[in-house]
Amino acid sequence: MDELSDCDDSSFDSVEHSYDALKRKYSRNQREIRRLRNTVSFQLGIHLTTAVRQPWRLLGLPLTFPLLALRLGLQRLGKQSLNQPDLDEVIGFEERKHCIVLFPTNGVGFGHFTRMYAVARSLRKADPSLEIVFFTPMPTLHILYSEQFPTYHLAGRYKHADMTASQWNGLVEDMLHMVFDMHRPKWFMFDGSFPYRGMLNAVASQPLMKKWWMRRGSFKSNKSIPVDSSSFFDGIIIPSEGIETHAQEDFHEVAPIMAVEPEDAWERSFARSRLSVPNEAKVVYVQLGAGRINAIENVLEHVLTSLYSYPEVYVVLGESMLGERLSFTHERLRVIRDYPNAMYANAFDASIQAGGYNSYQEMRTFGIPTLFIPNTDTGMDDQVARCKKSEKEGWGIVNHSITMEHLKKDIGILFQIKPALKINQSNGAEDVVSLLFNS
Numbered sequence: 001m002d003e004l005s006d007c008d009d010s011s012f013d014s015v016e017h018s019y020d021a022l023k024r025k026y027s028r029n030q031r032e033i034r035r036l037r038n039t040v041s042f043q044l045g046i047h048l049t050t051a052v053r054q055p056w057r058l059l060g061l062p063l064t065f066p067l068l069a070l071r072l073g074l075q076r077l078g079k080q081s082l083n084q085p086d087l088d089e090v091i092g093f094e095e096r097k098h099c100i101v102l103f104p105t106n107g108v109g110f111g112h113f114t115r116m117y118a119v120a121r122s123l124r125k126a127d128p129s130l131e132i133v134f135f136t137p138m139p140t141l142h143i144l145y146s147e148q149f150p151t152y153h154l155a156g157r158y159k160h161a162d163m164t165a166s167q168w169n170g171l172v173e174d175m176l177h178m179v180f181d182m183h184r185p186k187w188f189m190f191d192g193s194f195p196y197r198g199m200l201n202a203v204a205s206q207p208l209m210k211k212w213w214m215r216r217g218s219f220k221s222n223k224s225i226p227v228d229s230s231s232f233f234d235g236i237i238i239p240s241e242g243i244e245t246h247a248q249e250d251f252h253e254v255a256p257i258m259a260v261e262p263e264d265a266w267e268r269s270f271a272r273s274r275l276s277v278p279n280e281a282k283v284v285y286v287q288l289g290a291g292r293i294n295a296i297e298n299v300l301e302h303v304l305t306s307l308y309s310y311p312e313v314y315v316v317l318g319e320s321m322l323g324e325r326l327s328f329t330h331e332r333l334r335v336i337r338d339y340p341n342a343m344y345a346n347a348f349d350a351s352i353q354a355g356g357y358n359s360y361q362e363m364r365t366f367g368i369p370t371l372f373i374p375n376t377d378t379g380m381d382d383q384v385a386r387c388k389k390s391e392k393e394g395w396g397i398v399n400h401s402i403t404m405e406h407l408k409k410d411i412g413i414l415f416q417i418k419p420a421l422k423i424n425q426s427n428g429a430e431d432v433v434s435l436l437f438n439s
Helices: 009-038 040-053 055-076 111-126 141-146 165-183 197-204 268-275 297-308 341-347 357-366 383-393 404-414 428-437
Strands: 097-104 131-136 151-153 185-191 210-214 235-239 251-254 282-287 313-318 333-336 350-353 370-372 396-398
Touching (some): 111 185, 111 210, 111 357, 131 165, 251 428, 297 313, 350 357, 370 383
Parallel strands (some): 097 131, 185 210, 350 370
16 A cells, blocks of 8 residues: 555644644734834834944934934825835735625724625625625624624724724734635725725735725815825725715716615504504604714704604604613603614604714615704714705705704704605615626
8 A cells, every 4th residue: 555545634634734824924924024114113213223334324314314204104194105015925826715805994883884784785695605704893793693794803993902003903914814814705895984004904915806995985175095095906986975076097986875775674554663653653763873973962962852842753762882872761752772773764754863874875765854963073974065965955954053942943844844755776785796796
């Protein structure tokens, strides 16, 4: 018998496993060396030690040192490009699997998460054989688990005590590398306003993986993103807002993305029975955000007090899963802490909203008259620009002063607006599926 046949197959497996482990360890070490070399302290230190070793450089040090510090500062602010990983660090040449990794960032609400959730459901419907993997700092993992989506979670930087941006980005990079090594996806999609440097480093090491960035078109004019962000992606997907966007060559605008379409929402009487509200009541849905940016309880108190002055009005208060529990009580108040709340949409006669992407598109699609109280303290999202479109279309109004007097006046106007027809339009999630599979 051939000697090779006497060898235990497990020994070959052990050697292969050891080789893979060494390769992963080498890759981690290379990433750590690169991160250290990219730190401000390291680069400034190298500049100083080089000047000491080559004394003629000392003459120019008063000029070159501040210039280097300025360049490094601009890089950290995203105003100047950072060096991408060297070619010898690129390790993602393995054969791709029929898999996609979706990375929704954690915003103040569910905008990023809901768009990726809607895309995932559409992808599964179009191709049940596709492996759909989530990687996210969002804490609402039970929603994804209930849909049987494999999910990797890394808590946001500020959930960790004394963690620097560099350290957190290092964790993002290392964890994404492990996800990519395990699943070898054909596609990667990030939904967020600000691409993380650790994520950009990780995707740069995967040359055979198609990379997409989904982001809103309604960025605030005074906000900027790292100048080299777009270069890491094969294309940028802009969910339609109904407002003007400045499209570039690699931008792909799609229809508004909806997690719940009108035909999927619960029928009116069934939804009202789940809410325990009478069929003859006037039901107003109130959702003013997660409360993570600015205090919303005072605004909510004014809104609820104004609504209770109408004896026929019942209020359904949407309590965000990302915020604290609310303490309001009233015999005509119903509080829901659910997802997606659009399943209840047919039960509502009117709504009062903050004006985030999800709530705006849902109210517009279902034709629900809405009073918007835009959150102006968001970092990137321009809610005012978005909500003004509802006034032009005749189904919404925008409140610019949250005093009791103005709220009562605006709520009175809200109740005069007739429900609009439901909008029959394609779901942008299906447009995204078509774009991915045909690219």
